[in-house]
Amino acid sequence: MSTKPRVILIVNPNTNTSTTAMMRDLATLELRGSGLEVVGITALHGPKMLIDPENLEASVVHVQDVVRSYLAGPDGSNVSAIIVAAIGDPGRQELSEEVSVPVVGIGEAAILAASQDGRSFGMATSTPLLAPSLEKLVQVHDRAAHFCGVKLTASGPLALAANPQEQFLELRNAVVESVATGAQAVIIAGGPLSETARRLSAENVAVIIEPIPSACRLALKRLGTDLLATR
Structure with a gap:
């Protein structure tokens, strides 16, 4: 053994x-x-x-x-x-x-956590080309009725990966936009965005759903x- x-x-x-x-x-x-x-x-x-x-x-x-x-x-x-x-x-x-x-x-887990008890939720991400895939994943887990959509950063993922502070600021803006559309919780949608997700969670700008945890x-x-x- x-x-x-x-x-x-x-x-x-x-x-x-x-x-x-x-x-x-x-x-x-x-x-x-x-x-x-x-x-x-x-x-x-x-x-x-x-x-x-x-x-x-x-x-x-x-x-x-x-x-x-x-x-x-x-x-x-x-x-x-x-x-x-x-x-x-x-x-x-x-x-x-x-x-x-x-x-x-991590997508599955984040969606289930964000939508628990019927809570409305959105996503904030830096990857615009993956937005349809994220929307499909929400549908796969039967949470479309609670979903407020995907909000995007102004800059692309590669540029933001090279600039963590700008990534933080732009994702923060996307979170604020998501809350403005009715999201009670916001998923920071991306494994490589995990450190920024933790920073945003500590700021209390919104209920942040961190995919890894x-x-x-x-x-x-x-x-x-x-x-x-x-x-």
Whole structure:
């Protein structure tokens, strides 16, 4: 019997290892006291940032490949749950049909968290080409009746990735616009936007839904595990 800790595997469909490390660290913070270790893995092929539907769809197989490789390795048997850490949830459904552990998408988790108790919600993001994919994801989870739409930053994702302060300011504006349309909660829609999501949450400009923490909580729920009261 293995004495290694149980693992939540967080898979980054982007090929940017810095983004993987950032999301792993946020998940580790969220899961502190749970007895679970977070391991981050990165897709081996594809772009460093998913910014259009074509790359989002192409990343499905890359997510499957890197997860299969990890599960087949020496630590694969310790995996208790898998988090797909791109807001469009590429490969979540496919993986859930081939593995025996819970598979959670950060988009799925954020939508369910944002809309709980019938709350109206919106999304703020820097990727305009993915807006239709995000709207479709809301429909997949049957939350369209609560959805106030996607609000976009003025600048594109690559420019904002290189300028974290401008990313923060422009996403803050998008959040304010979302609230003005009736959103009671706003999802910061993008795994690479996770640090900015945390900053916005701390500002209390609105009820901010952070996808990585939301996915951690949903994974624990599906595992039947509660966080210890360490906060």
